[in-house]
Amino acid sequence: MLQTAIEMDKAAVILKLLGDKTRLSMLKILDDNDCCVCEFVEIFKASQPSISQHLRKLRDVGLVKEDRRGQWIFYSVNQNSEYYPFIGKILEQLPDQSYKLKELEKQGTRITCC
Amino acid sequence: MLQTAIEMDKAAVILKLLGDKTRLSMLKILDDNDCCVCEFVEIFKASQPSISQHLRKLRDVGLVKEDRRGQWIFYSVNQNSEYYPFIGKILEQLPDQSYKLKELEKQGTRITCC
């Protein structure tokens, strides 16, 4: 094995977090783009608190970080996370989700909002 | 991407299954060895029904298969599963668990039982 293996316990915690459709898609999207909460609300047709709570879980283990820009808070993948190499190998096996952001742009929802 | 990406929904289901310390360790062990239920009971210091139920979940999605040999039922990773490439990339990042089987052998628990 090239890099140090992740501990079994920690791996299970991270995988459980990824074991939710919304959070998994979020991470896949964030791997390529910064994104704010209201965009996720639009993309997943979910409530704002629901999205916020998912993001909090990802942030609590350091997988994503937040960055306030004026009124908005943008989230991005934390590439310095000790888990980044681990989840990277998972995310790269998932289908590209960039069409979801393109849809927002088409709707004008991306620009209007953020 | 070289191989076809796994669907997002299916990936989340599989990751949730792997998001349990016992099941994750089981799969890592099974990736290298066949193993019977009583060995897992010994390895994880868990009850027999608990182990059986974990194995059932893995079997229900086709990640493992069973093979009765007399009194015992041996489990192994199902390499024909459509998810095998996906979980393979995860398992290869986990620390080797073969010492757990070696401990059983030292105790004589492996031979006695299976």
Place this chain on the structure above:
DNA sequence: TAATTATATAACGATTTGCTTATATAATCA
């Protein structure tokens, strides 16, 4: 054939999870 061993399954309870509603905070705009 009766007792034992290995495993599966069902029923139940405690805990966790993920959503909802309600409310608080922070930034912007009129």
Place this chain on the structure above:
DNA sequence: TGATTATATAAGCAAATCGTTATATAATTA
């Protein structure tokens, strides 16, 4: 400054999860 917009958080509830105990089934052994 007051209203609006974006976000976070708390409380409560329903569903899912995971272990336990009890029991059933299948193979083996005495």
